Amino acid sequence: MTGLLRDLDAYISTFAAFVTAAPTSYHAAHEVSAQLTAAGFASHAEDAPWEPLAAGGSxxxxxxxxxxxxxAGSRVSAxxxxxxxxxxxxSPGFVLKPHPDFRADGWAQAGVEVYGGPLLNSWLDRDLGIAGRVVTRNGVECLVQTGAVARIPQLAIHLDREANSGLTLNKQRHVQPVLAVGDSAEGVSVAGLLSEAGCAGGSGFAPDEIAGADVRLFDTQPPQRIGATREFFASPRLDNLSSTYAGLVALLETEPAPGTIAVLAAFDHEELGSETRSGAAGPFLADVLGRLRAGLGATRDEEAQALAASWCVSxxxxxxxxxxxPEKHDPNVRPLAGRGPMLKVNANQRYASDAHGAALWTRACADAEVPTQEFVSNNTVPCGSTIGPITATRLGIRTVDVGVPLLSMHSARELAHVADLHGLARVTGAFFAGA
Incomplete structure (x- = not known):
């Protein structure tokens, strides 16, 4: 292993920068593509022809x-x-509604809609920015990101003496952020804030030029190593930028096994169920793999052979x-932060892992010299799901579900162990290399 895969401290530092640069899925995709471009990967447009894939091609x-x-590794074939x-x-959070600007009792506020399943209380009293993409009337798309311009204020305990006995938040009434107050609220608008921030590339647009916007709130507090021995990593969006960055670094720093093609598939909308054009339940991965296979001259029979021998690590x-x-976890299977990325198992196929997947994962961890552990739910606490079963169903490809153990999942600020974050990247590299 080379580079970041060998150096935990450097990996965590660059991961922190990645999270900061990726407040939304659009920014994450842009940051991944920027790093791939810098490494010499060729950008492909979906509405243009693609050159045939060759050995060593990317x-x-x-x-x-x-x-x-x-x-692609060496000796690739159909x-x-x-x-x-x-x-x-x-990641879960809050998306700005259409026509978000409104006034209430002298306050300028923005209307938001809950995205996915965030821990609502974790977003209270944080310094929030607005980020995402806007499309102007002439069809130009811009990535935008403001500084700290908003806050969802919690009701003081003097006005709710029972707050510490059970906080209940109404998703419509209690989570609308404040932007300004009094005289300064006059003229304040979300469009104006986005216009003031401008495009990520440096160009600008007027508020009335915005024809469409996919923008959301994000926590402006940067990621940080914390803990008595600085072994913890506190950060927004660890679910699931922890896996996205691990895959990016592994792809950049690992030579694929001869005769194989290493693929990083970073989908959007998993927190909503993945049923979108850019989600795992959509055609994106199948479209890309089909075009790569066509460039290798594959017949239908050869394509079926290739998929039968393929693997997906979700x-x-x-x-x-x-x-x-402690009662929320299985009494006997107790995965702990710092003891390695987990193999995720569920008898009802909420995760796609099976015995063959467990064997593959064990080999990859051994090759990477990274410890691993297992996760299974307490029978009284149903687990969530992932893109794993969706990908297995969509493509018929063998799939195994894994992940970094967190505390505070779906909080505005989650917590992981630095060794687990780095370990996932190392194991992914071993997987790409043919473990």
Whole structure:
């Protein structure tokens, strides 16, 4: 292993910069593509022809907030299997509604809609920015990101003496952020704030030029190493930028096994169920793999052979045992932060792992010299799901579900162990290399 895969401290530092640069799925896809471009990967447009894939060839394609990248090993052929790391770029939170500006009792506020399943209380009393993409009337798309311009204020305990006995938040009434107050609220608008921030590339637009916007709130507090020995990493969007960045670094720094194609598939909208054009349930991955296979001259029979020999590792954040809520976890399987990325198992196929997947994952961890552990739910606490079962169903490809153990999943600020974050990247590199 080379570079960041060898150096934990450097990896965590660059991961922090990646998270900061990726407040939304659109920014994440852009940042991934920028790093791939800098490394010599060729950008492909979906509405243009693609050059045939050759040994050692690499490239990527972006679809909205999703990006798929690939790197071919030596001796690739029409029957070469793919080794896919499947991840997602989106995180739970709040999306700005159409016509978001309104006034209430002298306050300028913005109307927001809940995206996915965030821990609502974790977003209270944080310094929030607005980020995403806007499309102008002439069809130009801009990535935008403001500074700290908003806050969702909690009601003082003097006005709700029972708040510490049970806080209940109404998703319509209690989570609308404030932007300004009094005389300064006059003329304040979301469009104006976005216009003032301008495009990520440096160009600008007037507020009345915005024809469409996909923008959301984000926590402006940067990621940070914390803890008595600085072993913890506190950060927004660890679910699931932890897996996205692990896959990016592994793809950049690992030579794929001869006769294979390494693929990073970073989808959007996993937190909503993935049923979108850029989600795992959509056609994006199948479209890309089909075009790569066509460039290798594959017949239908050869394509079926290749998929039968292929693998997908679905990497998404999981749960560390929580010291304050031990009863929420299985009494015997107790994954702990710092003891390695997890193999995620579920008898009802909420995760796609099976015995063959467990064997593949064990080999990759051994090759990377990274410890691993297992996660299974308490029978009284149903688990969530991932893109793993979706990808297995969509493509018929063998799939195994894994992930970094977290505390505070779906909080505005989650917590991981630095060794687990780095370990996932190392194991992904071993997977791409043919473990």
């Amino acid at each position: 490239g990527f394609v972006v679809r909205d907030g999703a990006v798929i990248a690939w790197r 029957t070469s299997p793919v080794r896919v790391l499947g991840v997602h770029t989106d 990497a998404d954040a999981g749960h560390s045992v929580h010291p304050n809520y």
